[in-house]
Amino acid sequence: MEFNETKNIFLQIRDWVADQILQGEIVAGEKIPSVRELAVDMEVNRNTVMRSYSLMEEEGIIENKRGIGFFVVADAxxxxxxxxxxxxxxxxxxxxxxxxxxxxxxxxxxxxxxxxxxxxxxxx
Amino acid sequence: MEFNETKNIFLQIRDWVADQILQGEIVAGEKIPSVRELAVDMEVNRNTVMRSYSLMEEEGIIENKRGIGFFVVADAxxxxxxxxxxxxxxxxxxxxxxxxxxxxxxxxxxxxxxxxxxxxxxxx
DNA sequence: TATACTGTCATAGTGTATTATGACACTAAT
DNA sequence: ATTAGTGTCATAATACACTATGACAGTATA
Incomplete structure (x- = not known):
């Protein structure tokens, strides 16, 4: 992915996922890409994606199921x-x-x- | 001054000075605040203001007169x-x-x- | 049970923005 | 000539984003 130099990467990843949800490309209840998978896709470190997902979890738009992955919350x-x-x-x-x-x-x-x-x- | 957390300080200082020029509060040929003075005003390090001024010099909107200070270029x-x-x-x-x-x-x-x-x- | 996925945590290293200071050369004014 | 004001350069310290890896527990599936 092409990142803007003026904004932190973990925030841009959050924005990208949020966009997918707003545009209806990822629906409520659906699983989003795993931390490792998205990291490879975006050519970024695992920890950076992890940080984005943790932020989104705090914001209440995704939730974690142990050992399975992150899912889009009902009214995200x-x-x-x-x-x-x-x-x-x-x-x-x-x-x-x-x-x-x-x-x-x-x-x-x-x-x-x-x-x-x-x-x-x-x-x- | 109140700085935005998402943007580098030296860029925000540049934007602030550029704004002063665009709004006509600093006119062509006029001297802008000295590096040290603005640093104190904005509660920022000298080097940070210096970086903003160096950038603006590269952009051709201000110029330096040795021992005196920085001045707004003619058609800035x-x-x-x-x-x-x-x-x-x-x-x-x-x-x-x-x-x-x-x-x-x-x-x-x-x-x-x-x-x-x-x-x-x-x-x- | 073994394998391959999930997230998570810990540690260490790199790059860069920002700060803190000191020192130096140039200019203006007393 | 002295003083105070300019920019400039060098050095060191701090903070933080990002990377690189390794290890571990939970889950699903063959």
Whole structure:
């Protein structure tokens, strides 16, 4: 996997798994890749994946079954949506707004952004 | 100063100075705070500020006068605008779009964002 | 029972951001 | 000439993310 240099790897792995859940590619109750398997896939150390999974376990989106592996919690998707939404609106959005103001980005520059938002208006 | 835990301090200091220039609070030709002074102000080590300034010197937005200090380059603002715009549109926007899609954020959730963009349409 | 999976823990090593200090050369002002 | 302010370089220490391995207990399956 291609990792961003500015963000910790174990956080990016968490984000990747969270994305899989939000996009419905991993369903509630389903088993996620084993620590060792994902480590090989992502060319990363076991301990790093372990750290991501431990974090997600604390967040209550996956749970462990001894000797078997990690599984997606029942309402993981709903909880994730709520968590991520709040993080985005409270922590990330202010910085985005600030940049748009300072760089004087207009509707033309951000055409795609506006389109993306509007396409969510008509999607239930 | 309050630093974000997820981003390197020397990069946040660079961003802060760049912001001052973009907002016109530091003008071309003007002297910026000395390495030692800013270090005390921000409660950070000299070397960390030095690293930020070295980076900005490489980026061509400030220049050094021996024994005196660092000064804002003539067309620093124009260059910064171009640089930051490109970074935002190419590196940050894709991730923002992805989150909006996954979290299904609509015009209501992002009301402030749309207003901010539109207020830039009428500003020359 | 043996084998091959699971997660987990412990230990050690590497790289890098940050801090803490000291020393030096250059410039401006008294 | 002295003093105080600039940047700059070198060194050492700390903290932490990541890697590399080995070992162990629980589980499933042949």
């Amino acid at each position: 998707k709903r909880n994730l949506l709520k968590m991520q939404k709040q993080i985005f609106l409270q922590d990330e959005l202010p910085s985005i707004l600030h940049q748009i103001e300072v760089l004087k980005l207009n509707s033309e520059d951000l055409q795609i952004l506006i389109q993306t938002i509007q396409s969510n208006d008509h999607a239930n | 603002k124009r260059n910064l605008l171009k640089m930051q715009k490109q970074i935002f549109l190419q590196d940050e926007l894709p991730s923002i779009l992805h989150q909006i899609e996954v979290l299904k954020l609509n015009s209501e959730d992002l009301q402030i964002l749309i207003q901010t963009i539109q207020s830039n349409d009428h500003a020359n």
